[in-house]
Amino acid sequence: MTNAIKQTLRDSKKARWTALVILSFTMFAGYMFTEVISPLKPIMERTLAMNSSDFGFITSAYGLFNVFLMMLVIVGILLDKFGIRFSTISSALIMIIGGAIKFAAFKGLIGSPDATIHIPLVDLDLTTQVFWAGFGFAVFGVGVEYAGITVSKAVAKWFKGKEIALAMGMQVAIARVGSFAPLAFGAKIANTYDVPTTILIVVVFLILGLVGFFYYNIMDRKLDAEIVVEDGAHGDDFKFSDLLVIVGNWGFWLIALLCVFFYSTVFPFYKYGPDLMVNKFGVSEDWAGFLPSLVPFGTMLLTPIFGSIYDKKGKGASIMILGAVLLIIVHGIFYLPFITSVVAAFFNVILLGIAFSLVPSAMWPSVPKIIPERQLGSAYAFIFWVQNFGLWGIPLAVGIVLDKTNPGVAEAKAAGEAINYDYQTTWTIFVVLTVLALITALLLKLEDKRKGYGLELPNIKQ
Numbered sequence: 191m192t193n194a195i196k197q198t199l200r201d202s203k204k205a206r207w208t209a210l211v212i213l214s215f216t217m218f219a220g221y222m223f224t225e226v227i228s229p230l231k232p233i234m235e236r237t238l239a240m241n242s243s244d245f246g247f248i249t250s251a252y253g254l255f256n257v258f259l260m261m262l263v264i265v266g267i268l269l270d271k272f273g274i275r276f277s278t279i280s281s282a283l284i285m286i287i288g289g290a291i292k293f294a295a296f297k298g299l300i301g302s303p304d305a306t307i308h309i310p311l312v313d314l315d316l317t318t319q320v321f322w323a324g325f326g327f328a329v330f331g332v333g334v335e336y337a338g339i340t341v342s343k344a345v346a347k348w349f350k351g352k353e354i355a356l357a358m359g360m361q362v363a364i365a366r367v368g369s370f371a372p373l374a375f376g377a378k379i380a381n382t383y384d385v386p387t388t389i390l391i392v393v394v395f396l397i398l399g400l401v402g403f404f405y406y407n408i409m410d411r412k413l414d415a416e417i418v419v420e421d422g423a424h425g426d427d428f429k430f431s432d433l434l435v436i437v438g439n440w441g442f443w444l445i446a447l448l449c450v451f452f453y454s455t456v457f458p459f460y461k462y463g464p465d466l467m468v469n470k471f472g473v474s475e476d477w478a479g480f481l482p483s484l485v486p487f488g489t490m491l492l493t494p495i496f497g498s499i500y501d502k503k504g505k506g507a508s509i510m511i512l513g514a515v516l517l518i519i520v521h522g523i524f525y526l527p528f529i530t531s532v533v534a535a536f537f538n539v540i541l542l543g544i545a546f547s548l549v550p551s552a553m554w555p556s557v558p559k560i561i562p563e564r565q566l567g568s569a570y571a572f573i574f575w576v577q578n579f580g581l582w583g584i585p586l587a588v589g590i591v592l593d594k595t596n597p598g599v600a601e602a603k604a605a606g607e608a609i610n611y612d613y614q615t616t617w618t619i620f621v622v623l624t625v626l627a628l629i630t631a632l633l634l635k636l637e638d639k640r641k642g643y644g645l646e647l648p649n650i651k652q
C-alpha cells in the first residue's frame with residue numbers, strides 16, 4: 191500500500207492541454223460555420239437575388255430547433271445519459287449533416303430559387319432554396335450548441351482542481367478565432383470563388399473537427415481507464431427536478447435575461463454588422479466583415495484579462511453593468527444617422543469588443559455563485575436555451591424590419607442599382623436590447639446585495 195497520490199493522464203500538463211487544444215479546434219470549426227455567411231449578405235443579394243428577410247430567416251434558423259424543439263434540453267439529457275465520447279461524435283456529425291444541407295441548398299442541389307413556400311409563423315414567402323438553407327443551419331445549430339456543452343463538460347473533467355478558469359477562457363478564445371476568420375476574409379473568398387464554395391470550405395473544417403473529436407476520444411478513454419469517475423460525476427448532469435429549483439431562483443432569471451439581451455446585441459451584430467458597414471459607412475463589399483471581425487479578435491485577448499481581474503479583485507456585477515453601458519454607447523452610435531465615418535465605426539467596434547469581453551468574463555463565472563454546483567449543468571443548458579430565443583428571434587426580426595422599412599431596395603440591388611439600405615429604424619431593435627441589458631445588470635447587482643451571492647467578491651481567496 192502506498193501513500194502516494196495516484197497520478198493520472200490529466201496530471202500531465204501536456205496531456206490536458208493537448209486535450210483542450212483538440213476540443214477547442216472543433217469549436218473553432220463550429221464558430222467558423224456559424225459566421226460563414228455573415229459577411230456575405232450584399233453578395234447574396236447581388237448574386238442569388240436574396241433579400242434581407244431571406245438572410246434573416248437563414249441566420250435566425252440557428253436557434254429554431256434549439257428553441258422550439260427544446261433541443262438544448264434533449265442534448266443535455268443525451269450528454270448525461272450517454273457521456274462525453276458519444277456526445278462529441280454525435281454533435282460533430284449533426285454539425286456536418288446540417289452544414290452539408292446548407293451547402294447543398296446554396297449550390298442548388300436541394301430546393302430551388304424559383305419554387306416558393308409560405309411560412310405561416312412569420313408570414314414569409316421563401317424560395318425552397320432559402321428554406322433548405324435555413325433547415326440545414328437549424329440542424330447545425332443543434333450540433334454546435336450540443337458540442338459547446340459537451341466541450342464545457344470535457345474541459346471540466348480534465349481541469350477540475352487545476353487551471354480551469356484559464357482553460358475555459360482559452361477554449362472560448364480559440365473558438366472565437368473561428369468567428370473572426372470568416373468575418374474578416376469570407377467576403378473576399380466568396381467574391382473570388384462563390385458563396386457555395388465558401389460554405390464548402392468550412393464544411394471541410396467541420397469534418398476535420400470530427401476527426402479531432404475521434405482523437406480526443408482516445409485520450410478520454412485512456413483517462414477513464416485511470417480514474418474510476420464516470421462522466422456523470424462532475425455535478426453537471428441535466429435533471430428535470432433541478433430545472434424546477436433553478437426556475438424558482440430570481441437571481442438565475444436575471445443572469446439568463448442578461449445573457450439573452452446581451453448576446454442578442456452581439457451575435458446578431460456579426461450577421462448585420464458587415465452589411466451595415468457597406469450601407470452606412472461605405473466600406474467595400476470585399477471588406478464588409480473586416481471591422482466587425484475586430485470584435486471577436488479583441489475578445490480573444492481581453493476576455494482572459496477581465497476574467498483574471500474578476501478572479502482576483504471581484505466586482506463581477508459592476509463589470510457586467512460597465513459592459514452594458516458600453517453597449518448602449520456602441521449601438522447608439524451605430525443608430526445615429528449622421529455618424530458615417532469609417533474611423534468612428536472602427537473605434538465603435540473596438541468599444542464593442544471591450545463590452546463583449548467584459549460581460550461574458552463576469553457573467554459565466556457568476557453562475558456558480560447563484561446556482562449550487564449540483565445543478566450547474568442544468569443551469570448552463572437552461573441559460574443557453576433562453577439565449578437561443580434571442581439568437582433565433584433577433585436576426586429574423588432585423589431582416590424583416592429592414593425589408594419593410596426599405597421597400598424595393600433588395601430588388602434594386604439585385605438589378606445592379608447602386609442603392610443603400612437605411613438601417614436607422616431597424617437599429618432601434620439593438621438600442622432597445624442594450625437598455626434592457628443595462629436594466630437587468632442593475633437589477634442583478636441589487637439582487638446580489640439582497641441575497642449576498644458574492645458577485646462583487648473575488649473568486650480566488652487572497
Ligand SMILES: C[C@H](N)C(=O)N[C@@H](CCCCN)C(=O)O
Binds near residue numbers: 338574
Ligand atoms: C453560443 C453559445 N451558446 C455561447 O453562449 N457561447 C459563449 C461561451 C459559453 C461558455 C460557457 N461556459 C460565447 O461567448 O461564445
